[in-house]
Amino acid sequence: MTNIDAPTQVSDPQDIALELTCPIGLENILEKELHELGLTNTRLGEAQVKLSTDLKGMYQACLWSRVATRVMMPLATFKVTNAEELYQGVSDIDWAEHMTFDNTIAIDCHGTNNAIRNSQFGAVKTKDAIADYFVKKTGHRPSVDKQAPDLRIALKIKRDNATLSLDLSGESMHRRGYRQQGAMAPLKENLAAGLLMRAGWSKNSKFQQLVDPMCGSGTFLVEAALISLNIAPGSRRQYWGFKGWKKHDHRLWQQLMDLAKNERISPEDLNVRFQGTDREQKAIAAARENIKRAGLTGIIDVSMSAFQTHDFDWSSQPSLIMVNPPYGERLGDEMALIALYRQLGDWAIAHADQGELMLLTSSENLARQIPIRPEKNTRVLNGGLECRAYRFPVLDSHIKAGSREQIGLSPGAQMVANRLQKNLKKLRKWLHKEQISCYRVYDADMPEYAVAIDIYNDWAHVQEYQAPKSVDENKAQQRLFEVVSAIPTALDIPETNVVVKQRSRQSGKQQYEKVDHSQHEMVVSEYDCDFIVNLKDYLDTGLFLDHRPVRKLIQDRANGVRFLNLFCYTATASVHAGQGGAKTTLSVDMSNTYTEWARRNIELNEFSERDHKVVRADCFEWLRRAQDEYDLIFMDPPTFSNSKKMEGVLDIQRDHVDLIELAMARLSSSGELIFSNNYRRFELADELIERYDVTNVTHQSLDPDFERNQKIHQCWVLKHK
Known part of the structure; x- marks a missing residue:
């Protein structure tokens, strides 16, 4: 069998052909880095640089490369059109030149073809060929160690060709040894270092400080400090693939390690500053731990704070701002992030004059929000997601016209922010007293800003009311943007915790259809009582905030009763009844989505399925067939429904008499029916008022956060006379 373009078998460690892989887009940076190490015999490839060097050069690349992912030494390339050719190609390599039978090995196989259809099969076939090679020579076979083998061997299959290499790095070189395993999954260290170098950061760069306003676990900051201190990125790693290689020169490696330690710059001689902030406590905790593990405590300063309000020290200029902001998963997320990106650009203009902003994002639209013209961008992959790193020079020649005058919230956004802060101040004492964490903070208080803003713990849920046709679409979009811009500053909520939805009339199946698939659930x-809410996936969240007093009324009156919840939605009222001591609860709704949600809410509150049942049915039909009696009934039907799951169409104004009559037939003689709906022009029929003891409790069923919207719902209590 003939090798195809096979690398020369390595008999002389002074003549080594290597392939250094790296993140896509950083090939030039890796090559430049190698040249600065004196390793100039290079050739660029896609996501790799080929290097011809000696043993010392290979060690230097492993020890000093901040950008490389792996250092591979190809042994042979051969045709693989069947399994036997793979076996033979591996067997033809002189393995005794690289290892002994008592070495442990691990095989990593990447790629398949028509002959090798499974990477695991390719790895096993390669292992068998190496084992058989040593059995023939020595009568012994090497063992497999998948975690930390003496020699890691990589098989790459592409179409009908296979390349077999020694992985001299042993594991990905982005693992520097300072980041906790199993912690947050941020930017990989070598990608962060490559982007820093792309931005011009070096141990002798013009920049006097690095600032990361959304530092996460601190990767940009740590990598920048390692560069400035001239600390070799491989100096902390304990495991290397070359340590089990037969040609490894331990003395030479140790000499290079010692030399690297001597070339470090003392922290006392540093003339650059490193500052970072993040809103998330978890992120800052991870950053501080990583900084400590990297030996950089006291060199990098990180704070849990929003960058917009943090008091950074800008005395060291020019500054390089490196940031990997959120990209957004859906259109509503992007709307919320537009404000963040604009603020980032404004903030950079205000504080980093003559410096640079380097921003990584997957969204070109979001990058356009930066009020600075980018100099260039670099395509990279971040966690498999295609992104671009944009360089924004903070220079007059690049700043868009009028941007310096527009720094901060626009007048409209500031007006919204002022109203939000005023509303929150008014509600704060009541919220604290009642221990309420989910509430409405704004409901079209200013008609031109026609949105409802609800708070769920530390998230803001923004529902845009559909604008009249007379309102210009671009104007409505601008107003929505101003609202979204105001929320993080006014309410101290992270931009990533703002969810935006546009409201419109929904009917039938549309009421229950998903609008997203992010499965964004949280417990409030x-x-x-505990409830599962979902802020993104459906038009409604699973909790009608305006019914909070009604649910409390049910809880207060539920002790020992048999409770019936019609049109139950997610059964929040049933949970309150159970918490109030109801003997039994029965929740009825015709939606699969909501009856399943109801069961989960009941289970979350640890109520037994035997006493707290959920039934999927058309409430009209269920009432017509029902025989049991209940002491407390709650009914909050939709205004209109034409679901295929029910016969005919429900119109609450037209049908409420029949509906209430059916429900009253199931009510015990001393029981109560709580009837509510949100049709603004609804009028309770006179015949019901005459037939039953009716009390309008609408005013009592509205908490302070809904005082502005007196017609959000209407509510009555009906009893038998």
Whole structure:
């Protein structure tokens, strides 16, 4: 069998052909880095640089490369059109030149073809060929160690060709040894270092400080400090693939390690500053631990704070701002992030004059929000997601016209922010007293800003009311943007925790259809009850905030009763009844989505399925067939429904008499029916008022956060006379 373009078998460690892989887009940076190490015999490839060097050069590349992912030494390339050719190609390599039978090995196989259809099969076939090679020579076979083998061997299959290499790095070189395993999964260290170098950061760069306003676990900051201190990125790593290689020169490696330690710059001689902030406590905790593990405590300063309000020290200029902001998963997320990106650009203009902003994002639209013209951008992959790193020079020649005058919130956004802060101040004492964490903070208070803003713990849920046709679409979009811009500053909520939805009339199946698939669930509490809410996936969140007093009324009156919840939605009222001591609860709704959600809410509060049942049915039909009696009934039907799951169409104004009559037939003689709906022009029929003891409790069923919207719902209590 003939090798195809096979690398020369390595008999002389002074003549080594290597392939250094790296993140896509950083090939030039890796090559430049190698040249600065004196390793100039290079050739660029896609996501790799080929290097011809000696043993010392190979060690230097491993020890000093900040950008490389792996250092591979190809042994042979051969045709693989069947399994036997793979076996033979591996067997033809002189393995005794690289290892002994008592070495442990691990095989990594990447790629398949028509002959090798499974990477695991390719790895096993390669292992068998190496084992058989040594059995023939020595009568012994090497063992497999997948975690930390003496020699890691890589098989790469592409179409009908296979390349077999020694992985001299042993594991990905982005693992420097300072980041906790299993912690947050941020930017990989070598990608962060490459982007820093792309921005011009070096141990002798013009920049006097690095600032990361959304530092996460601190990767940009740590990598920049390692560069400035001239600390070799491989100096902390304990495991290397070449240590089990037969040609490894331990003495030479140790000499290079010692030399690297001597070339470090003392922290006392540093003339650059490193500052970072992040809103998330978890992120800052991870950053501080990584900084400590990297030996950089006291060199890098990180704070849990929003960058917009943090008091950075800008005395060291020019500054390089490196940031990997959130990209957004859906259109509503992007709307919320537009404000963040604009603020980032404004903030950079205000504080980093003559410096540079380097921003990594997957969204070209978001990058356009920066009020600075980018100099260039670099395509990279971040966690498999295609992104671009944009360089924004903070120079007059690049700043868009008028941007310096527009720094901060626009007048409209500031007006919204002022109203939000005023509303929150008014509600704060009541919220604290009632221990309420989910509430409405704004409901079209200013008609031109026609949105409702609800708070769920530390998230803001923004519902845009559909603008009249007379309102210009671009104007409506601008107003929505101003609202979203105001929320993080006014309410101290991270930009990533703002969810935006546009409201419109929904009917039938549309009421229950998903609008997203992010499965964004969280648990919130209300009067000792826990509920699952979902802020993104559906038009509604799973908790009607305006019904909070109604649910509390049910909880207060539920002790020992048999409770029926019609049109139950997610059964929040049933949970309150159970918490109030109801003997039994029965929740009825015709939606699969909401009855399943109801069961999960009931289970979350640890109520037994035997006493707290959920039924999927058309409430009209269920009532017509029902025989049991209940002491407390709650009914909050939709205004209109034409679901295929029900016969005919429900119109609450037209049908409420029949509906209430059916429900009253199931009510015990001393029981109560709580009837509510949100049709603004609804009028309770006179015949019901005459037939039953009716009390309008609408005013009592509205908490302070809904005082502005007196017609958000109407509510009555009906009893038998």
